[in-house]
Amino acid sequence: MTKRILITGGCGFIGTNFVYYIRQKYPDYKIVVLDKLTYAGKKENLDMLKDQIEFVHGDICDKTSVEKATKDCDFVVNFAAETHVDRSIDDSEPFVLTEVLGVGRLLEATKKFNVKKFVQISTDEVYGSIEKGSFKETDILNPRNPYAACKAGAELLAKSYFETFNTPVVITRTTNNYGPFQNQEKFLPKAIISALNGKPIPIYGNGEQVRDWIYVLDNCDAIDMVLHKGKPGDIYNIKGGNEKTNLDLAKHVLNALGRPESLISFTNDRLGHDKRYSLDDTKIRNELGWSSKVAFEDGIKRTIQWYKENESWWRS
Numbered sequence: 067m068t069k070r071i072l073i074t075g076g077c078g079f080i081g082t083n084f085v086y087y088i089r090q091k092y093p094d095y096k097i098v099v100l101d102k103l104t105y106a107g108k109k110e111n112l113d114m115l116k117d118q119i120e121f122v123h124g125d126i127c128d129k130t131s132v133e134k135a136t137k138d139c140d141f142v143v144n145f146a147a148e149t150h151v152d153r154s155i156d157d158s159e160p161f162v163l164t165e166v167l168g169v170g171r172l173l174e175a176t177k178k179f180n181v182k183k184f185v186q187i188s189t190d191e192v193y194g195s196i197e198k199g200s201f202k203e204t205d206i207l208n209p210r211n212p213y214a215a216c217k218a219g220a221e222l223l224a225k226s227y228f229e230t231f232n233t234p235v236v237i238t239r240t241t242n243n244y245g246p247f248q249n250q251e252k253f254l255p256k257a258i259i260s261a262l263n264g265k266p267i268p269i270y271g272n273g274e275q276v277r278d279w280i281y282v283l284d285n286c287d288a289i290d291m292v293l294h295k296g297k298p299g300d301i302y303n304i305k306g307g308n309e310k311t312n313l314d315l316a317k318h319v320l321n322a323l324g325r326p327e328s329l330i331s332f333t334n335d336r337l338g339h340d341k342r343y344s345l346d347d348t349k350i351r352n353e354l355g356w357s358s359k360v361a362f363e364d365g366i367k368r369t370i371q372w373y374k375e376n377e378s379w380w381r382s
């Protein structure tokens with residue numbers, strides 16, 4: 067029977083990529099997108115599919131919108147979130163509302179309409195910083211900024227619905243995604259666009275913070291596996307296996323675009339800036355047979371090319 071899938075935050079970066087991924091891989095699925103269209107969401111991202119998806123313009127904190135979108139769905143994948151750490155440092159309120167109240171509303175609707183799988187999209191940031199080695203799913207959470215803390219709260223709420231009501235929740239914790247459709251307030255698009263314009267690339271502190279990078283379609287592939295094969299109540303780490311310092315990443319972009327490294331401009335460090343995030347993804351590899359496929363050199367080339375070809379997208 068045809069499945070119906072709700073993708074919340076489907077007009078943001080990863081959500082948009084996931085909508086296209088699902089459309090292509092499961093052409094018979096009915097797709098519903100619920101999105102508040104904050105500064106980070108663009109409805110035009112999905113213009114090519116506008117006759118093929120049902121779009122609900124609404125807030126995941128709003129019970130009526132959530133129930134309208136969730137009713138009759140087999141699956142819910144929740145990408146909707148406030149996602150910029152700097153904004154959470156300036157004002158945590160929208161993060162508390164969307165990440166906690168909003169996720170609570172989605173879980174209630176999931177329970178009410180007997181949704182078969184609820185995927186909560188989470189982040190490596192919930193573990194906090196690690197000097198050496200990598201975090202496993204069983205390690206304790208130690209979020210160190212308001213964004214990460216709210217995402218950890220969302221996870222705990224989701225897990226509690228599994229424990230209390232047997233709601234079929236699965237959670238993914240992913241490292242930094244890169245690829246098309248990412249808002250230019252984030253580090254990599256900002257670096258690419260600055261380099262394209264010959265403008266300075268701002269880097270926090272000494273630029274030695276380490277992040278792992280996964281091409282967004284690899285993440286979509288992993289989420290698809292967790293959605294269809296993941297064990298309810300379980301958590302899955304997802305990573306690209308490309309740990310880089312912010313400084314090295316900026317240099318890579320400048321070199322790829324033939325711009326001088328003198329465009330790097332160091333700024334005051336972010337408050338509470340985590341030094342290194344690192345995940346162990348043995349579980350998803352062994353249990354679901356997933357592995358990342360896109361080599362960093364290839365993914366970054368495709369990403370830079372996309373920003374070159376879609377100037378009108380990032381200028382709007």
Ligand SMILES: NC(=O)c1ccc[n+]([C@@H]2O[C@H](COP(=O)([O-])OP(=O)(O)OC[C@H]3O[C@@H](n4cnc5c(N)ncnc54)[C@H](O)[C@@H]3O)[C@@H](O)[C@H]2O)c1
Nearest residue numbers: 075077078079080102103104106107125126146147242243
């Ligand atoms: N981008 C990354 O590298 C990364 C890494 C790990 C986890 N994540 C998680 O993946 C998810 C998607 O991230 P992204 O980078 O695509 O984010 P994004 O900021 O690009 O998009 C977020 C989307 O959610 C929508 N939204 C925000 N608040 C909403 C609300 N209250 N109701 C309905 N819609 C709302 C926005 O309009 C936007 O379309 C988030 O949950 C984020 O925490 C992202």
